[in-house]
Amino acid sequence: MSLYYTQKLLYQLNRDQSLQEKFFADKESVLTDYELNEEEHAAIVTPDIGLLYILGVNGQILMHFAAMCGYAWPEYIQSMRDALDEHGNVKAGLYVTTDGKGAT
Amino acid sequence: MSLVFAGICSHAPGITGRIHMADKDDARTLQSAMNEMRENLERAKPDALIVIAAEHFANFFMDNMPSYCMGMAGHYNGPIEDPQWLGIERTRIPGVPELSRRIITSIMQDIDLAYAEEWKFDHGIMVPLHHLTPRYDLPIIPANINCQGPPLTPLHRAYAFGQALGRACAEIPERIAIVGTGGISHWPATPDSGKINEAWDRDFLERWCDNDRDALLDYSDEQVYLDAGQGGFEIRNFIAVAGAAENSKGTVHYYRPIPIFAVGCTAATMAIA
Numbered sequence: 001m002s003l004y005y006t007q008k009l010l011y012q013l014n015r016d017q018s019l020q021e022k023f024f025a026d027k028e029s030v031l032t033d034y035e036l037n038e039e040e041h042a043a044i045v046t047p048d049i050g051l052l053y054i055l056g057v058n059g060q061i062l063m064h065f066a067a068m069c070g071y072a073w074p075e076y077i078q079s080m081r082d083a084l085d086e087h088g089n090v091k092a093g094l095y096v097t098t099d100g101k102g103a104t
Numbered sequence: 105m106s107l108v109f110a111g112i113c114s115h116a117p118g119i120t121g122r123i124h125m126a127d128k129d130d131a132r133t134l135q136s137a138m139n140e141m142r143e144n145l146e147r148a149k150p151d152a153l154i155v156i157a158a159e160h161f162a163n164f165f166m167d168n169m170p171s172y173c174m175g176m177a178g179h180y181n182g183p184i185e186d187p188q189w190l191g192i193e194r195t196r197i198p199g200v201p202e203l204s205r206r207i208i209t210s211i212m213q214d215i216d217l218a219y220a221e222e223w224k225f226d227h228g229i230m231v232p233l234h235h236l237t238p239r240y241d242l243p244i245i246p247a248n249i250n251c252q253g254p255p256l257t258p259l260h261r262a263y264a265f266g267q268a269l270g271r272a273c274a275e276i277p278e279r280i281a282i283v284g285t286g287g288i289s290h291w292p293a294t295p296d297s298g299k300i301n302e303a304w305d306r307d308f309l310e311r312w313c314d315n316d317r318d319a320l321l322d323y324s325d326e327q328v329y330l331d332a333g334q335g336g337f338e339i340r341n342f343i344a345v346a347g348a349a350e351n352s353k354g355t356v357h358y359y360r361p362i363p364i365f366a367v368g369c370t371a372a373t374m375a376i377a
């Protein structure tokens with residue numbers, strides 16, 4: 001199950017400033033250390049925050065990667081809503097949404 | 105008897121990070137509730153503060169996930185998040201290794217507890233400290249209950265962890281304060297962020313104030329997930345505080361759903377019996 005490694009990479013990026021710098025300078029050189037499938041690999045490189053959400057990345061890990069990639073809070077929430085429209089529900093993990101509409 | 109303060113409060117990162125997006129009255133009333141909690145804490149004159157916070161993959165990951173862990177480092181650093189994102193500057197927080205070690209050793213009589221001599225604080229601890237010890241001058245002992253990566257510890261073990269903590273505090277001369285952080289119902293970091301189940305929260309707080317063990321443990325994770333979201337799993341922290349102050353009753357000083365902060369913001373304390 002490579003969702004584990006997708007989350008592990010993002011967890012380590014969140015914790016480690018020097019890994020972050022290495023990643024944003026040369027993503028492929030960092031990604032070789034993680035067992036990812038093609039879809040996960042592409043979603044991380046793009047980055048496609050909405051797709052990472054659909055693949056099941058825990059929100060507590062993903063929200064920091066989104067911020068790291070320059071997403072403001074409303075953009076981050078919107079990217080997940082758009083991904084729900086595009087891909088259907090979250091495929092794995094704890095962050096399967098209920099109705100995707102939040103408080104609004 | 106050296107448990108001198110026991111309380112619970114919210115720790116959502118939006119409380120500090122998105123304060124500029126909040127309604128002024130919401131921000132002001134929450135701030136004054138937290139000020140009041142800080143004054144109560146200071147009046148108790150604690151030697152150290154144990155913060156029971158479900159962290160969010162700052163230190164612990166699914167490669168080796170402890171159900172319960174406490175820190176015994178000389179100092180801690182936080183926040184691990186981007187300071188601008190969280191609205192809290194990076195700082196060094198004092199620890200208290202020898203006292204931490206004594207408490208941890210005592211708890212181990214009842215609970216198989218992990219320990220850590222290194223710990224980066226995330227919003228679960230930093231948001232409460234930002235309000236409760238804004239000068240970072242009170243030694244902190246962090247405690248973590250895994251509420252993020254299932255399988256999760258059962259609620260009755262969270263209560264038992266609290267009881268062991270309360271007993272450990274009773275055995276030592278130091279004056280110890282405990283604050284549990286998190287919850288209550290919320291769907292953080294999802295498209296449902298901002299959804300809050302106020303009725304569920306108020307019912308939980310009633311059970312917490314009554315310190316009714318049976319009622320507090322009468323939840324299944326499946327039902328919590330449906331009624332209170334992933335964030336609802338953090339009731340473990342509040343239940344542990346109830347266990348630590350098991351003969352005490354509580355009072356809710358503040359509860360208000362604030363969607364931009366993604367939680368029903370809460371401040372409550374136990375009157376230590």
Ligand SMILES: [Fe+2]
Nearest residue numbers: 228286287338
């Ligand atoms: Fe949390």
